[in-house]
Structures are given as C-alpha cells and as structure tokens.
Amino acid sequence: MGMSVDEFLVRNEKLTKDLPEFPATFTELRNTLSQIKLIDEQQKNVRTGITKDKRDIKNTLITLAAENSGKIFAFARVSNNKSLMDEVNFSLSELTRMTDVGLRTYAEALYKKAELILELLAKYGITAETQKKYAETLAAYNNSITKPRVSIAEKREATKELTILFHTADSLISKLDAIIGIIRYNEAKFYNGYRTVRKLVNTNSRVIALKAVANDIKTSEPLKGVLFTFKSNGTTITKKTADKGSFHIRNMSAGTYEVVVKKEGYKEKVVTVSINDGERSELKVELEMA
DSSP, X not given: OHHHHHHHHHHTHHHHTTSTTHHHHHHHHHHHHHHHHHHHHHHHHHHHHHHHHHHHHHHHHHHHHHHHHHHHHHHHXXXXXXXXXXXXXXXXXXXXXXXXXXXXXXXXXXXXXXHHTHHHHGGGTOOHHHHHHHHHHHHHHHHHHHHHHHHHHHHHHHXXXXXXXHHHHHHHHHHHHHHHGGGTTTTHHHHHHXXXXXXHHHHHTTTOSEEEEEEETTTOOBOTTOEEEEEETTEEEEEEOOTTSEEEEXXXXXXXXXXXXXXXXXXXXXXXXXXXXXXXXXXXEEEOBO
C-alpha cells in the first residue's frame, strides 16, 4: 500500500506541499519505505547468494572427490589392495546423492587416505599441489554448510526490524490521511483519487497476496506436499504445495513472515517473506534431501 500512495502523492506534490506537517511526514514515510525495500532486497540477495555459493562449492568438491576416488581406485587395483578399492569405489552420481554431512565425511576420509600414500600416488596424478587445492575446496565447503544457520539468525533480526518499519509506515500513512483530509472539499478530485488508490490497493491485496513455489535443489523439479508455516505477530498460516509444487494465498495481512518449510525426506528450511498491501509477493524455496 505504501508504494502506491507514495507514487500518487509524488505526482500531486503541488497540491500537498503547503499542508501543515505534510512535507516532514511524507519525507519520513518515503525514508521508511526505502528502508523496507532495502532490507527486503538484502534478504533476497543473501538467500540467493548463499544457495548459489554453496551449490558451486559443492559441485567443485564432488568433482574433485570423484577424480581422486578414481585415481586411488586405480592405484589400489594395480596394487591388489582390495580393502582400499572398496573404501574409495564411489562414482560421481553416488557422491552427488550424498547428504552434506555424508559428502564432507567421505571427502575428508579420502583426503587423509591420499596423504598417507602421497608418494605412491604421484604417477596417478595426486600430488602435494592437488591435495592443497582439494583441502582448500573442502574447507570452503565446510564453511558454506554453516552459513545458512548464520543467515537465519540475521533474517530473524531483519524480520523484527521490518515489522517495526511496517508499523511506522502504517502510522505515517494514517497521519497523512488526516492531513490530506483538510482539502477534501477544495480539491475533491485529488482527494477522491487518493482514497481510490488506497481502496484499490486494499481490494487487490485480497486477490492474491502470495505465490509460493518449492523445488528440489538438485533437480529443480517441483515438489508436491511441502508444508509451509507462516508466522507473524501471533498469526499462523499453513499451506501445502500442490502437484506443480506451488500454491497461492489470499487475504494475508501486510508484514514480514517467518516461514518454516518442511517435507518428509528433506531438510527443514526457515526463510522470511514480506507481504505488501496491493502487491503480490513471490516466495521460491529450494529443498535439499536429508
């Protein structure tokens, strides 16, 4: 609602600039709306950036682990070391299907095995230099696994800040309602236009407030039956995705919601989403198998 009011009043600033307390109140509203937009964009960028970074690092580690597995397997085969062959006989597809912890555990074990027989593996392409690169990738992957937890804590703080900002914006718009009411008869066309903007926004917000989508993080396939639980200021809304991995929600109050996303066989995820009056928000969540 705030953004639409902002646009309307900017177009008609000549009629309002001399109203008592209007310039200061409107400036404060615009600053508040800018903060809301900035925090919302930062949350989206953090969420997208973390997912992309983690995926890229994980793919790199999987490739390196698969290559080293093959090289150590070849050494073990030539040396007739059946025990070692069994320990390192993992394909690229098998590594890809591993959980985060499972991949980390195997990758660490593979690194240690290579270190123990490093001199013997030189002719197979595993050297001190390749081990250094492997160790750096493994360390980066360990770091990427812990990042989302930090991000969730940061998002919760941002959610609290957004809630305060939304209340501030609502209060300022109510104040503008009273100030603009001074010229409701002298500038009837403008006043009716202002009220229409707010009325249309409120009506539109009841059509579709949110579209949510859930996909598998590896395959990008839509996931059916994913449970979303939205919480904000004592309000709780639950909804499950349909066959196409999505759903719509109508009649959501404006504000920022903490969303817990669950599906059997997948890791639980916590995200946030902001709902603005008169604007359809979109929430896309990628889930990783447990």
